[in-house]
Amino acid sequence: MAGGGEGPTLEFTPTWVVAVVCTVIVAISLAVERALHSGGKYLKKKKQKPLYEALLKVKEELMLLGFISLLLTVFQNRITKICVNPKIMDKWLPCKLHHDGHLDGKETAHYSATSVFGGIFGPTRRLLAAGAKAQEGYCGKKNKVPLLSVEAFHHLHIFIFVLAIVHVTFCALTIVFAGLKIRQWKQWEEENAKEISDVDEAQTKITHVQEHDFVKDHFWGIGKNYRVKGWLHSFLNQFYGSVCRSDYLTLRLGFISTHCRGNPKFDFYTYMVRALEDDFKRVVGISWYLWIFVVIFMLMNVDGWHAYFWIAFIPFFLLLAVGTKLQHVITQLAHEVAEKHIAVEGELIVQPSDKHFWFGKPKFVLFLIHLILFQNAFEMAFFFWIWIQYGFTSCIMGKVRYIVPRLVIGVFIQVLCSYSTLPLYAIVTQMGTKFKKAIFDEGIRSGLIGWAQKAKKRKASSVDGSGSTSGSSVGVQLGKVNQKTTTKG
Incomplete structure (x- = not known):
């Protein structure tokens, strides 16, 4: 065994114990794998390719977690045998350490609990694992302490796994509840399609811009004071009725007039949902820069800093800024058309542009x-992990007056992002200069990809060798000459 040689090795463990443990672990792993496989088959059957790709992203994250777990297991013995001077282990501790080696009046059992963030060892050089002393271990013989205990390794294992599972779960809940909010827009899409069919194409109307519902809701005049009112209205509007019927229909018409001018009956709702599903597969993953944030957050969890309390405000303020900006994009679109026109022939049309973002x-x-x-x-993962692993009264949990605001902020972020921010993102980001690839259904996208691949192969074969390149150039020149001759004739 690593570090202290506690307990029998596999050589002296009953075979039935080994068989039972392996059976349970393999059965659980296979059950999870088959559940993911069945979910993938269901999504493919329903032609939900974006969600299927999101599921594949989850599988990739699980594979990454398995690889991280493997590395932790393989290097566990070596890292736990890295011995350091006890003095350097007294700094940057998550819990306050007394001179006698105890943690702020807590029991010895809490030593290993706090050691997950760096191995908290006192000046008396105790191994913070089951009360064993450092002198009895590998490093104790050298009058040193291990860099990280075996139990700390085990807890770090669990935390990384819990973090990934909570992230995937929260993202899934966000997209589900946002989908329920967006689903009510489908009725507006269907009603508008019927109105287009019933309208006489020969009939034209004059729209007074200032009297249009979209402009009345978002236009605040011209000048500095009105800009301040516009930003304030955008900030407040994200908390209630983030997208109304006039907003949806106006933004829809602006998109169609820019990108689908010849198809007024374009199903904007279906395109928007497909685009949101495409983006979801990116959000559900944990990118490399997010792992850097994890390391930084863990580094800052020092006693007295209350880092996790202050860090909770980062996503809070970012969410408010994003919601305000998305609302302000709608306001800017209203201002553009209101400042240019008093009345327009036909429907009010806004002009999408990347400059608003x-x-x-x-x-x-x-x-x-x-x-x-x-x-x-x-x-949230850190809170639940500490609560389940060490208990609510653990010193690493922090004081109640710092815990409650963190939980309230976490719930607020989850609700606001699902109810307002993500639906706003789904429709407002369509007001960019370019459209997304989701504008084509899966069949057309596959055809275009196949055509592009064939074109690349033909191009590669045409430039294969200097002789063929010159021949191609000659062919191009002959084609130009023939075209000129035909034009003159």
Whole structure:
């Protein structure tokens, strides 16, 4: 055994114990694998490719977790035998350490609990695992302490797994509840399609811009004071009725007039849902920069800093900023058309543009939402992990007056993101200069991809060798000459 040689090895363990444990572990693993496989088959049957790809992303994350777990297991013995001076283990502790080696009046059992963030060892050089002393271990013989205890390794294992599961679960809940909110827009889409069919194409109407519901809800005049009112209205509007019927129909018409001018009956709702599903598969994953945030957050969990209390405000303020910005994009679209026109012939049409978004990139909003959901999941995962692993009164949990606001903020973020921010993102980010690939259904997208691949192969074969390249150039020149001759004739 690593570190202290406690308990019998596999050589002296009953075979029936080994068989039973292996059977349970393999059975659970196979059950999870078959459940994911069945879910994938169901999504493919329902032609939900974006959600299927999101499921594949979850599988990738589970594989990454398995690899991390394997590395922790393989290097556990080596890392636990890295011995360091006891003095350097007295700094940057999650819990207050007294001079006698005890943690702020807690029992010895809490030593190993706090050691998950770096191995808390006192000046008396105790191994913080089951009360064993350092002198009895590998490092104790050298009058040193291990860099990280075996029990700390085990707890770190559990935390990484809990973090990934909570993140995936919270993302799934967010997309489900946002979908329920967006589903009411489908009725507006269907009603508008019937109105288009009933309208006489020969009949034209004059729309007074200032009297249009979309403009009345978002236009605040011209000038500095009105800009302040516009931002304030955008901030408050994200908390109630984030998208009304006039907003949806106006933004829909602006998108169709820019990208689908010849198809006024374009199903904007279906396209928007497909685009949201495409983006969901990115949000559900844990990117490399998010793991950097995890390391930084764990580093800052020092006694007296209350880092996790202050960190909870990062996703909170980011979410409010994103919601306000998305609402303000709608306000800017209303201002543009109201400042240019008094009355227009036909329907009111807004002009989508990337300039309304941060850095001219609508995709940057998706990055912020990804960051918000992950940070919130990290906060909640850390709380539940500490609560279940060590108890609510553990010193690493912190004081109640710091815990309650964190939980309230976490719930608030989850509700607001599902109810307002994500639905806003789904429709407002369609007001960029370019449309997304979800505008084509799966069959057309597959055909275009196949055509592009064949075109690349033909191009590669045409430039294969200098002789063929010159021949191709000659053919192009002959084609131009023939075209000119035909034109003159």
